Amino acid sequence: MEATDRLLSEAETDPKIRRLCSDILGLVLHENHFMFQDTFYIQRQRTAMGSNVAPPYAVAYMAALEGYVFNHPLFRQYSRTWQRFIDDTFCGWDRPLETLLLFDTYINNIWPEVKFTLQHNTKNISFLDTMTFTPKPKASGSRIPFVNTYHPYSRRVEASLRRHWSILSKSYPNVPKFQQPFLSCYRRPPNIKDRLVRADIGSSTRVPRQVFLRTQKRGTFPCLNCLQCNNIQKGDKIFHPHTGRSIPVRGYFTCESTHVIYMIKCPCGLAYIGETTQAVNDRISQHKSNIRCNRDHLPLPHHFRTMGHNVAQLKFKVMEQIEQGRRGQNRVKLLKKREWDIILPSLSSKSWNKLNKAAGDRTG
Ligand SMILES: [Zn+2]
Numbered sequence: 275m276e277a278t279d280r281l282l283s284e285a286e287t288d289p290k291i292r293r294l295c296s297d298i299l300g301l302v303l304h305e306n307h308f309m310f311q312d313t314f315y316i317q318r319q320r321t322a323m324g325s326n327v328a329p330p331y332a333v334a335y336m337a338a339l340e341g342y343v344f345n346h347p348l349f350r351q352y353s354r355t356w357q358r359f360i361d362d363t364f365c366g367w368d369r370p371l372e373t374l375l376l377f378d379t380y381i382n383n384i385w386p387e388v389k390f391t392l393q394h395n396t397k398n399i400s401f402l403d404t405m406t407f408t409p410k411p412k413a414s415g416s417r418i419p420f421v422n423t424y425h426p427y428s429r430r431v432e433a434s435l436r437r438h439w440s441i442l443s444k445s446y447p448n449v450p451k452f453q454q455p456f457l458s459c460y461r462r463p464p465n466i467k468d469r470l471v472r473a474d475i476g477s478s479t480r481v482p483r484q485v486f487l488r489t490q491k492r493g494t495f496p497c498l499n500c501l502q503c504n505n506i507q508k509g510d511k512i513f514h515p516h517t518g519r520s521i522p523v524r525g526y527f528t529c530e531s532t533h534v535i536y537m538i539k540c541p542c543g544l545a546y547i548g549e550t551t552q553a554v555n556d557r558i559s560q561h562k563s564n565i566r567c568n569r570d571h572l573p574l575p576h577h578f579r580t581m582g583h584n585v586a587q588l589k590f591k592v593m594e595q596i597e598q599g600r601r602g603q604n605r606v607k608l609l610k611k612r613e614w615d616i617i618l619p620s621l622s623s624k625s626w627n628k629l630n631k632a633a634g635d636r637t638g
């Protein structure tokens with residue numbers, strides 16, 4: 275990051291933009307998530323793999339390192355060329371070999387996290403998948419290549435070029451390459467595979483699916499093992515306290531369901547919407563305890579006390595559950611968002627009563 279900052283400061287970038295770049299780069303480098311065999315990982319070290327920022331970042335990093343390389347006396351004395359593509363470097367060295375090995379030790383010790391692998395040869399060397407040979411006199415008379423991306427009409431373009439090639443050869447009789455026909459070659463155009471990305475079609479390991487022999491039951495059902503079972507309101511529909519509109523419950527829930535949005539209905543017909551990451555019966559138990567202890571600063575106990583309701587009259591029902599997404603979404607955030615999606619429209623129209631929900635019962 276220092277390297278990038280230095281590059282930006284050399285380019286006299288506005289300090290605000292520099293700070294922004296450095297913040298964003300920090301996010302990319304330190305929060306790089308990737309998925310491997312259905313599990314999410316966070317990359318702890320080195321440049322974020324596969325991100326668009328990786329090549330420019332690597333270039334900035336290497337450019338900063340080059341500052342040290344270029345000032346080394348051995349480099350100044352023996353090197354003849356230094357060509358770099360991102361982090362691959364091609365260096366011409368004018369013997370002896372010992373000096374090269376010495377130089378290799380030096381550059382490997384500049385920054386411990388950067389390791390150079392030295393390959394050297396006196397006749398040929400492979401650089402970036404290309405075999406490079408010590409220069410030989412070039413074969414003369416090579417033809418000019420005409421490279422284009424293949425298209426069904428490419429032949430026509432080529433024919434047209436061939437037809438008019440004589441213009442060049444006649445206009446420039448001194449250029450030998452123009453006297454020979456050009457060499458035509460084609461590049462493969464991107465195919466549908468290049469354009470498509472791999473779809474996330476679910477887990478590769480098969481999860482046994484639950485089979486229902488009849489229509490799946492919907493609603494909230496007692497677990498028959500807790501004190502809150504008696505407070506469940508049965509039914510697969512929720513009725514809006516003011517408009518009376520019925521809203522279907524989507525799912526099968528029990529008092530032990532977690533990450534749910536629930537509705538508490540009181541005897542006077544008003545409703546309270548809440549969300550919890552705990553088992554819903556634990557949350558209801560807390561509400562009941564708050565009511566019994568007359569914690570009046572909370573909206574629900576306040577309403578129950580002023581209206582003379584008691585805890586036995588409290589009825590609840592689970593509205594929705596937020597499932598854990600496959601891609602590591604923040605379940606708590608989604609839960610809160612969904613809760614407000616339900617409550618917010620009512621704040622203006624005063625439709626869902628919400629017993630002063632907005633005033634803040636944020637203990638869920
Ligand atoms: Zn129960």
Ligand SMILES: [Zn+2]
Nearest residue numbers: 540541542581
């Ligand atoms: Zn009430």
